[in-house]
Amino acid sequence: MSKAIKFGIAAIVVLLVFCQLILPFIVQSSIAHSIEDATKAENVNVKVSSVAGFMLLAGHMDTIHIDADNAMVGDVRVDKLTLDGENVNGDLTKLNARDGSAIRSADRLEMTGIISQESLQNLLQDKLDQVENVTATMDKEKLSATGTVKLLGRTADLTLAGIVFEEKGAVYFHMTNLDIRNAVFGKAVIGNFFGDILLFDLHKMPVRVEVDDVEMQEGRVIIKASRHINDK
Numbered sequence: 001m002s003k004a005i006k007f008g009i010a011a012i013v014v015l016l017v018f019c020q021l022i023l024p025f026i027v028q029s030s031i032a033h034s035i036e037d038a039t040k041a042e043n044v045n046v047k048v049s050s051v052a053g054f055m056l057l058a059g060h061m062d063t064i065h066i067d068a069d070n071a072m073v074g075d076v077r078v079d080k081l082t083l084d085g086e087n088v089n090g091d092l093t094k095l096n097a098r099d100g101s102a103i104r105s106a107d108r109l110e111m112t113g114i115i116s117q118e119s120l121q122n123l124l125q126d127k128l129d130q131v132e133n134v135t136a137t138m139d140k141e142k143l144s145a146t147g148t149v150k151l152l153g154r155t156a157d158l159t160l161a162g163i164v165f166e167e168k169g170a171v172y173f174h175m176t177n178l179d180i181r182n183a184v185f186g187k188a189v190i191g192n193f194f195g196d197i198l199l200f201d202l203h204k205m206p207v208r209v210e211v212d213d214v215e216m217q218e219g220r221v222i223i224k225a226s227r228h229i230n231d232k
Contacts (some may be wrong), residue, residue: 048063081112210227
């Protein structure tokens with residue numbers, strides 16, 4: 001066997017080892033860093049696989065699994081975010097785009113986000129700038145919150161309740177009840193300055209999916225979404 005043939009075989013072996021063993025780790029690390037930069041997430045774990053490893057260079061993944069903690073999605077911090085996909089084509093290293101282009105196609109793509117009552121409490125505190133000392137609790141029926149608000153120089157105690165719901169691809173907190181005590185004019189003063197609070201809009205995300213379910217539980221809300229067969 002000539003030296004040229006031996007060199008060629010050795011080169012092919014090295015290339016195969018690189019594509020099947022090393023390249024997936026490079027791609028996983030690149031995706032993880034992109035997620036961390038885009039969402040400020042912690043503990044990001046990425047696992048990709050491809051029977052033909054070189055296809056990863058073209059953005060094709062036979063399977064992908066992502067776990068991330070404390071990721072900012074829209075205006076809310078998602079305590080646990082997971083993504084699972086099969087036969088995925090795209091570029092998950094470019095998550096700053098908000099046009100759904102990070103994934104071009106997928107046979108299956110499912111996302112689950114778990115948002116704690118503490119994260120929703122922080123969101124309310126940030127969005128309701130006239131309210132202080134917000135404390136929230138959640139059960140299967142509603143999220144309840146208490147706080148204080150100043151009206152005409154007086155401090156009033158505020159209690160509100162609401163639900164998390166989805167509409168046209170966006171997820172909101174919708175107030176269903178408001179009670180104010182120790183206020184001069186009561187509900188007539190601020191009864192409707194709380195509009196629906198946007199958590200996130202999936203139509204403005206780098207990965208395009210549709211909400212399938214929003215389930216409120218004790219202390220948290222679970223949001224499930226997937227890429228539908230007719231999604232572009």
